Amino acid sequence: MTEAVLVAARGGVLVITINRPAQRNAVNREVSLGIAAALDRLDADGDLRVGVLTGAEGSFCSGMDLKAFVTGERPELEGRGFGGLTERSPVKPLIAAVEGFALAGGCELALACDLIVAGAGAAFGLPEVCRGLVAGSGGLVRLPRRIPAGIALEYALTGDRMSAEAGHRWGLVNRLVPTGDALAEALRLADQIAENAPLSLAMTKRIVTESADWPLEGIWDRQRPLAEAVIGSEDAGEGARAFAEKRPPVWRGR
Template identity: 60%
Template sequence: MSAEPEALVTERGPVLVITINRPAQKNAMTLAAAKIVAEALDRLDASAGLSVAVLTGAGDTFCAGMDLKRFAEGERPALPGRGFGGLVEAPPKKPIIAAVEGWALGGGCELVLACDLVVAAEGARFGLPEVRRGLVARGGGMLRLPRRLPYAVAMELLLTGDPIDALRAESLGLVNRVVPSGQALDTALDLADRVARNAPLAVQCAKSVASAARDWPEDEIWQRQAVLSDPVFASDDAQEGARAFVERRVPVWRGR
């Protein structure tokens, strides 16, 4: 086994960059890598100095899914309560952006689906080929894909195992940006910086409401939103935002 960590975690100001680091294996996910990802996401949510994460893969592939060799040996790259890759069942409270070069297959595609924003290189491909291996996309593919894509398109991907390219993924709303090959990470970092400039309580509230509201009963949506949004309007940061606007200066957020 390589002495290199199977995932790398670095801080770039308020942005936490998580890199799956198995390029020779197309960044196939392992239990060791999943543990590093989970620890990094805990760090993201616990640190007042971190606002957003970017998830990417080393080399020319995002993630080819589960390491089938290790799967055959009995390893499962999932953690209790966190799921595949330490992410899919428990995304962070703060935003996370996928920077995709090359293939995002199987569990790799499910990692993308667990992210809030997606930047893809022109050569990126997204697919859920589990049915071709006698498996199913239980790391969020069957749950999230029909919510992110038109039902018929999602079912085609799930039932055939065929992938789609970055441009079609963008046209269907799965991807935010398609960029030249080799530029996915830089573009994702730029997008992350734009998110990080904003008030942290407001950003987290926006993510919480947007991700949860689809499951709220229609007659409770405004009350449930108020529970999450009232503290934002009552915060010191809300006052700071108004003052900074009036004074024509950059706001200084305190996260309170």
């Protein structure tokens, strides 16, 4: 049998590919387990800095495998959610490289990633209302945080598809590239991120993610210990020395 999820390390970047092209990379339980295992590897391996999630053969993910669902199989993992991702993001940055369809659960997987790179022919959407379902794996929670709430609600209520160009215009898509170039561009972005200090990357992601819910009066008290944990690290000293000595830093992750 072909592996449902392919995983390959490329320098400091871990590429995770949903590999069910005949099903437009629909997610079954095997896919969820494969993604979860890959994300565990991403966080555990000190040589890895960034993850890239993509789909095989020109399609990101069409959502839940409905045929498997009808037989009683559920793709949600306890504590991790749909695709092993939507309820538990990795500590390290994760980029979605999207070509073709990112619909329903596929859109929710993309939204669970920190950044999105999309080919011009890609399409995003939450069509659950058209199927008597609800986008309960993060789509209704995350989309209004990524684009204007009223626009997000319109897409969620109509089930209409959002083109990659519209997604870029609204700020959902970070980088819009010609069709077929999403993975290459995501890898370029990942390589750029991976050059930076690993503790700084993880803490930057944590602060940006968590601070959305911090009350205004408590922002500095909450951020201070998190920032100080990085400022007092060995890597912070290395960064300063490397700058003064005009050389690339050698990060230790401590």
